Amino acid sequence: MPTSIQDGDHPSPAAVSAAGLRKSYGDKTVLDGIDLHIPAGSVFALLGPNGAGKTTVVKILSTLITADGGQAQVAGHDIATAPDGVRAAIGVTGQFSAVDGLITGEENMLLMADLHHLSRSEGRRTTAELLERFDLVEAAKKPASTYSGGMKRRLDIAMTLVGGPRIIFLDEPTTGLDPRSRHSMWQIIRELVSGGVTVFLTTQYLEEADELADRIAVLNNGTIAAEGTADELKRLIPGGHVRLRFSDPSAYRTAATALHDITRDDEALSLQIPSDGSQHALRAILDRLDTAGIEADELTVHTPDLDDVFFALTGTTVPGQPKEAVR
């Protein structure tokens, strides 16, 4: 049963909206009815284990392949009836990189400028600006095949930006990158968003979604298993609790009798109460403390992390590098 914690009446204009997207390959149903609403200027992360169908969603929305069913608008253009409008408004980078390894980074950029019909001088100016912005000036005259993974991804994004897209699809932009390159990619993504671009990101990395995305959808078994902010998703699964700490032992004891379902730590004078961390649940705890006339010295809400959510929703442990490596 899909869990939807999305607002009912989307007030902000959508950069991407989709309803009931379906796609099968032979007998295999890859997407079994996908709904999306991504406000302009936000970062959306489509999170899912390998093979979940993330790339398939990106390919459909960027008009590289057609859906078997459902409909979608990207930048206000229907993917089925106005694919040219969609293509003019978007940039796509990631697993199907456009970088040509035989020519230099600069030549790749100039080729892109040609494809976008920029004049020679405009093409040169845009290329120089973007090479500078993506820290590729030194490497600009070297064949792209000599670039590191991180440099290739940066060049790929720079090439995408030549056309001035309003919406960028980044398909697993940091898969296989070392931690430093990953952080530099995160910084690039943040800068794109602060420049007003909408980012549609696919990732297998929970940290990445947690770090960057305004909203996250978890794709599993062809459907969106849950959708919301990182905090909303964390609240969906059990394991959250509120911890109250006291310095006054008598206040601690009074609280321990006033509250239900507690786990005591008599040494630390702290109480743990299972809770989803919602406003309603917190108010109930605070009301009980008020009625008993006591005040805690510290109140902290602990929500489970996205790892727990991912596991609970997909039954899959997080693939890829160990957690420490991406921090």
Ligand code: ADP
């Ligand atoms: P993800 O990006 O989440 O790793 P994909 O969208 O690449 O997943 O793939 C989803 C599923 O669809 C996989 O099982 C994959 O093997 C299958 N698939 C993707 N493209 C094709 C294709 N052209 N023909 C047959 N099966 C495909």
